Amino acid sequence: MxxxxxxxxxxxxxxxxxxxxxxxxxxxxxxxxxxxxxxxxxxPPALLAETVARNAHLWGKYPGNEGSPEFRRAVAAWLGRRYALPEGMIDPDRQVLPLSGTKEGLYMLAQVAVPAEKNGRRPTVLLPNPYYHVYSAAAVMSGAEPVFLSATAETGFLPDLDAIPEEALERCAVFYLCSPANPQGALAGIDYLKRLIGLARQYDFLLVADECYAEIYDGAPPAGALEAAAALGGSTDHVVVMHSLSKRSSAPGIRCGFVAGCPDLIRLFARLRSYGGPSVPMPLLAAATALWEEETxxxxxxxxxxxxxxxxxxxxxxxxxxxxxxxxxxxxxxxxxxxxxxxxxxxxxxxxxxxxxxxxxxxxxxxxxxxxxxxxxxxxxxxxxxxxxxxxxxxxx
Structure with missing residues (x-):
């Protein structure tokens, strides 16, 4: 198989x-x-190498699967600043998990989010078309049927939410959205994201918002899925976001990102990663913490x-x-x-x-x-x- x-x-x-x-x-x-x-x-900023050097004594320790408290707090604080989230909306100990780059998270999360059946049938994973190939791999390797949603100039280079077949929504386990989009650069606005979160809760699927390009923009900062969740009352139910330092800090080699959002999914994902997920080495995690805290x-x-x-x-x-x-x-x-x-x-x-x-x-x-x-x-x-x-x-x- x-x-x-x-x-x-x-x-x-x-x-x-x-x-x-x-x-x-x-x-x-x-x-x-x-x-x-x-x-x-x-x-990459000099801060990266400087912080790694200061923490060289940590190369001799196994990194924890859940990262450090400092990293999780830095991520939660950054999300709060970047998306103007209400105080306490993101609990760093229950809703943040480090990743060895978002590619790992995007692929592995489907293994816990896709059930054997959805409404008695094979689950679907919905993804934009064009697409990042990891989304498709996650769908297929988890046993789901990938459903490609056209994102053309006519649809503003984002999937047309009104055009999704009802049958695909009823079987949907995961919906991958990339904003800013790869490759077209389109931005999902706050109303689009609120609508998508509403569909996730109505049809009981997980919205995985891939926001790794969120800090590279031409005009106004792109909206985020957690920002939309805050506008809907603050619950992160059915929503997770993923961010990375690869693009934001020009540090693809550090292999450090994070997933944040729905605490139930984070808990299950942490269990899965404890078996097969690569942990971020502690000197690199310290550098990542410093990078999330610095904006210049x-x-x-x-x-x-x-x-x-x-x-x-x-x-x-x-x-x-x-x-x-x-x-x-x-x-x-x-x-x-x-x-x-x-x-x-x-x-x-x-x-x-x-x-x-x-x-x-x-x-x-x-x-x-x-x-x-x-x-x-x-x-x-x-x-x-x-x-x-x-x-x-x-x-x-």
Missing amino acids: LNDRLEALGDNPFYRLATLLAGSQPRANETPLMMSAGEPQHA HVTENRALYRQKFDVAERVLGKRYSFYRPPGGFFLWLDVGDGEEATRRLWSEAAIKVVPGGYVAKPDADGRNIGKPYIRVALVHDAETVEAGLGRMVRTLG
Whole structure:
């Protein structure tokens, strides 16, 4: 059964990209530029290394599965400040758990949130389309049926909640939402989130709000699921959020994030992780605590991304249906045929991107809504981004 489920997943987007470009060497006399992976290239704040060094004596201790009290308090305090939550809404000892990056949490949480049956039938996991491949893996490996909800320009690049089939909602165990969205950068507003929480409680499913890009935005700060829960009275029933330091603090290598929200789910998830979840080493947990308590580096990091969107706007103009995304650090560009454009950009410009069809599934009509697009990660410095986008324009026209 395990092999059958793995086979049903297919290859993840980066394996598919490697296969697409296998044996192909760039003809262009240019330095290869990887604009495919969302791996932040900004220097992490000095605070990270300094704190790890101060806590080097803790390398000799096993880290606890639940993290440190200081970490949990820092997270609860940050959530309260960032989303203006009522005092005491998030109990750091009952509603916060560290993660070895949100990828781990997004995948493993489904193992406790998806039952064998929902209303006497196979459960569903609802997820946006395009999607982060971990959502689909979590659904399939937990035995659920993944249901892909189209998130196109016509729907504001978010799933249309009114278009979800009643039957899928009745069987739903988990709903994954990413805001700001990967790859389109769309933001779920407070009313959208309140509506979604209402559906979660009406149909008894867990809303998993993936908010790892929440601190990279162009204008106003994005709303959050806990903020919406506060507006509905303060209960976190049926709601969890996940955040990470990878994007916020340009620290993907620290592998530290958190899940917060529904205490019953947090309790069950803590039990599961005590068996198979990787714990965050204590020196890294100390550094993560310090990073959640410090905001200057986050503001500076956000300003660097804004500069790069200024560059993209200037270089691309109206090409490829460019729009300035309100959040995240990806461009979602309509180039007609994403796979063909990816081949050309690699062979003729030494630029690696991801075909949009690799992060999307065909809809009910058999149309892959990501096929015309490429996903471009603006993770390098502004000068490198400008050079890369210039090469893209010269290659694709």
